[in-house]
Structures are given as structure tokens and as C-alpha cells.
Amino acid sequence: MHVVIVGAGIIGLATAFELDTRGCEVTLIDPGSGHGASRAAAGMLAPAAETTWGQGALHELLGTSNERYPQFVQRIEEHTGRRPDYIRNSTLVVAAEPADREALHDLVQLQNSLGFSAQVLLPSAARRLEPALASNISGAVLCADDHQIDPRSVTAILAGYFADRIIAEEVEELIFSNGATRAVKTSSGRIVEGDQIVLATGLQQVHGAPALPLRPVYGDILRMQGPDRFPLISHTIRGIVHREPVYLVPRRDGSIVLGASSREDENPAVNIGQMHKLLDNAKRLVPGIVDCSLNEVIARARPGTPDDRPLIGRVDEGLVLSTGYSRHGVLLAPFGSALTADLVQNADHNAAHARAVDPARFTAPGTENEPSTPTFLEMHR
């Protein structure tokens, strides 16, 4: 089977990898592989620390994908000869003020009830784990199973592996015949046919595809270099400072990713006010960041959906969607790529998981249980 995958961010590439290892022939099409949202992502694999009230089925998907990560990394290494920068360093969630501590502790019971590891620590115990934490933090929770990966290492390795199978062009439209998608047309007018087409274009919508409930949720994020001789921090540190979230993710080379804002102002440029707030809040938790040097500042849009769950589903006989991964696309890559590959191959899969991410869940109000009513996808095509 020949599968054409439009979009080579972490989702398109992971899906290509999954299908390749299952024996499919794959072609990827993307003018800027790995330079969308995946370029900005911090790569936190943090189902426990990301837990909030009212996320519905999302918890289970995040937990399932996190459990698959070690094997996902192992398989990439076995097939490509290169190992992504996956670090099992756990996550410390730290509260600056007493009110922040209350918000943090409120969540622990929920996290544990969902099967995630979350343990309340005294500030002194947190500082023993991370001596660079400020002496006046008011509380901490250790999420022992929340780790991290550098998403750039994943996209670089997979883009290298598929180098001769990536067409560096934009897809302008989908081509139908006999009621199904059979091919795509690129910006140079080239027609690329496939037995199956996968749309993994993140936020971007392609002419001929159903209109999807996607919106840009911009994030500003910076990368800095810690002191040469000793890493400043070793755990991923997520913090709440005056109810505002901030995180610091240490990489193997001593660099630290500091993020991230969340804004829906339609402005793709880096926002100075947001950067200032992030730096200020991070300094409140880890004062030593003032000795770091700046490597990079970047803003990208997360492909947001109304319920933060991705949109993965079959549209017609020839087209499968895999997009809308919101703020969890790196964590969800093992889950999303496997489910997308199952749908492409019409293979058995977990029906409850597929329902949780089915784009058809956004049917018009009151029509959900009426089989004769057109689905979201049919209505919006």
C-alpha cells in the first residue's frame, strides 16, 4: 500500500515511521519539515502534571501514550541507528506562594485517582532534589513518571530517515474521484497519487478537506544555555507563580527550555510582555537562570481544538485525518501515529480511544444520536 502523508511535523513523521515499519510505502509532502509547532515544543511528556479538572477522555490518551514512549524511542533507534534525546528525569511541580500551593495540592488527589504518580513534598525535600530552587518556594509535588524528549531530535532523525521520500512542496488541494480522495496537487502542479492520503498538517487546512474546528493558540518559548560546568537543574521544573504556569526543561547539553505563554491574539510574532513574564516567574522559582545566556526565542501556534483532544479519523475511503494535537502533540505522537496507521490499514484498534478523538464528535448540537443526520465531516466538506 502506498500512503501519501501531507505534513512532516512530529505527527506526520511518526505516522510515516509507523507505516514504514508495518511494510507500507510512504511519501511525505511538506515545504518545511519539522518547522511548525513541533519546532517550538518543549517536549514535556507530562500526563500527571498536565492534569486539570474536566479533561474527560484526554487523561487516558495522555497516560497511554506516555507508557508507549520507551518503546517508541527504542524502535526509532533500532530502525534509524539514531536515538532521540529522551530523558527520564521526572518532573517537580513547584508552587511559589501559599495560594499556588493550594492549587497544586488540590490536584494531587485527582492525579492519583487517574493512576498517575504525584507525591506531595515539603519545600525542603524539593530543594534537596533541586538545590537551585529558591529558598522561599511554598510547596512541591513530584511527578515521578513525567519525563521529557527533545522533539527536534525526533523530527531531525525521522526527516533524515525519510529524506529521499519527502517532497518539499506545499499541497494546494485534494483530488477526488468516485467519491473518495485519491491524490493531492502540490504548489508546482504535481499530482501525487496514493492508495491512502493522511492529512497531518497541524493547524493548516487544505482545500478540499473538511473544515475543522482548529484555532491557533500561540506560545512564546525561549532556549538558554546554563553554566558550563554544572547543570543548573536536572528535573523538569514546572511552576505556578501567582496562578501563572511556567516551566524549565533541562537538556543533556546543559541548555534549558523556558516556556511557554498561551495567547489567542492571532499574532505569530514573539510577544515581549509574555517573554518578560515568563522570565520573571522562572526567576522566582530558580533564581540562577539570570546567569544563563540566551540561545533562541521563538513563537509558534499550537493547533488547538475545542476540547484539547486531537482530530483523528477517516473522512472517506481514501482520506484519514490526524491533526489538532493542541498542546500535547509530542506526548501523543506514539498513540496518534499508531491509531492513524490502524485507520489507514483498516486494522483493529481500541474503539473507545478512536471515539475520543473522532472529528465527528463535533456534530451540531442535538444531532449526535440521529444516524440520518450528516456528521460534522460530511457537513463541513
Ligand SMILES: Cc1cc2nc3c(=O)[nH]c(=O)nc-3n(C[C@H](O)[C@H](O)[C@H](O)COP(=O)(O)OP(=O)(O)OC[C@H]3O[C@@H](n4cnc5c(N)ncnc54)[C@H](O)[C@@H]3O)c2cc1C
Ligand atoms: C510553545 C509550545 C510548546 C509546546 N510544548 C509541548 C510539550 O512540552 N509537550 C507536548 O506534547 N506538546 C507541546 N506542544 C504542542 C506540540 O508542539 C504540537 O501539538 C505538535 O507539534 C503538533 O505536531 P504536528 O505535526 O501536528 O504539527 P506541526 O509540527 O505544526 O507540523 C505540521 C506540518 O504540516 C506542514 N504543512 C502545513 N500545511 C501544509 C500543506 N498544505 N502542504 C504540505 N505541508 C503542510 C507544515 O509545514 C508543518 O511542518 C507545544 C507547542 C508550542 C507552540
